[in-house]
Amino acid sequence: MVHTRGAVIRNAPGKYEVVDLEVDDPRPGEIEVKMVASGLCHSDDHIATGDIPAGRYPFAGGHEGSGIVTRAGANTKGLAEGDHVVFSFLPSCGHCRWCSSGMQNLCDLGAGLLTGARWGEDSTRLKLASDGTPVGQMCGISTFCETTLVSQDSCVKVPDDVPLEVACLVGCGVGTGWGSAVNAGGVEPGHTTIVMGVGGIGINAVQGAAHAGAGNVIAVDPVALKRDAALRLGATHAVETMEEATEIAHQFTNGQGADQTIITVGVLKPDHVGQAMASIRKAGTVVVTALGDIQSTEPLPVSLADVTLFQKRIQGAMFGMSNPNWDILRQLELYRSGALKLDELVTNTYTLDQVATAYEDMHAGRNVRGVVRY
Known part of the structure; x- marks a missing residue:
């Protein structure tokens, strides 16, 4: 047993x-x-606000991380002490229907992400040192801990020369945003793409759309800091509202609309989907990547005629439709070649004791992506 420190939510809504x-x-x-x-x-x-309910409390947060293996149990697929790893917040068993057909992001193990326990069990791997109370792990990894214990199914071994201080970002935000454009959105050279919300996910949708060859990448965010970041990382336009973005898209498409609109806002509301549907052309795609209250059943303000008569498509995107065992390494190679920016994504760095402050900064629009460095 190892003693460590970690940021936990005791109940929701609450603070770390x-x-x-x-x-x-x-x-x-x-x-x-x-x-x-x-x-x-x-x-x-979302865990802190209760939009995403945890299976047990206390619950140790964090699901986007990197570190160095200090101990390995038996049967860990070659992982050994000293290896550098990036966590995939979505585990991959390698043999279920979804993994076997190239959809690792939908692995059946994902059903246990919010239970706090290891897959198929009721027992946790963390306890409060004060009284032995079991502590749940976010996505089975809890990267807001100085030392953590994870399944081999959540680990990708990475080259030792890749800086782990930024490699952590490919474990969620980069792959989710990049893949939302490249995989789910199907961006092609010459396309006009709208990215709605340019935080830690949306900024990478901007990068992905630009990399895929979109002729126009229109970033939408009310925060000037994020619009400026989008312009530095591949956006051709950056505006405050969807009305402005839709008008720009019409100018470039003879009034037809964007080829795809990718929703990466901080808190998803039904109106966002309605705005996105109104912004795309016939046979266009709305990619819904953002999360809100996952228990909400509020209807979407979407015209069924739009779906049928204009062949518009609403496409969900989990981890950007990525295959983490391949895409995490591929994105790090893109980083090495200069085609993918990681260092530039980090607005501020924090200590573990500043996690609650970091989220206050995020809500105040002072962050594109904050990173805890241990």
Whole structure:
């Protein structure tokens, strides 16, 4: 057993607080990792607000991280002490229907992401040091811990020369945004693409659309800091509202509309889908990547005639339709070649004790992506 510290939510709504924890020894198929960095993704804030309910509390947050293996249990696919790893927030078993057909992002193990326990079990791997209360793990990894214990199914070994301080970002935000444009949106050379919301996910949808050859990449965000970042990282236009973005798209498409609109706002509302549908052309695609209250059944303000008569498509995107065991390494190679920007994504860095402050900064529009560095 190892003693560590981690940021937990005791109940929702609530704020992250740092507590002393005990981490179990690795079991077969598990590895212990000393964290180097963790991205501060909006999904962990959804845990704090209660938009995404956790299976148990206390719940240790964080699902976008990188670190160095300190111990490995038996049967860990060649992972060993000293290896550098990036976590995939979506585990991949490698043999279910979805993994076997090239859709690792939909692996059946994903059903256990919010239970707090290891897949198929009811037991956790973390406990409060004060009284032994079981602590749930976000996505089975909890990157807001100085040391964590994870399944081999959540780990991708990466080259030692890739800086882990920014490699953590490919474990969620980069792949989700990039893939939302390239995979789910099907951006092609010459397309006109709207990206609605340019935070830690949307900024990478901008990068993905630009990389795929979109002639016009229109970033939409009310925060000037994020619009400026979008222009530096591939957007051709950056505006405050969807009305402006739709008008620009019409100018470039003879009034038809964008080829795809990618929704990457911080908190998804039905109206966002309605605005996106109104912005695209016939046979265009709306990619819904953002999350809001996942228990909401509020109807979408979408014309069924638009769907049928104009062949418009609403496409969900989990982790940008990525295959993490391949795409994480591929994106790091793109980073090495200069085709993918990672260093430029990090607006501010924080200590573990500043996690709650970091989310206050995110809500105040002071961050594109914050990163905890251990």
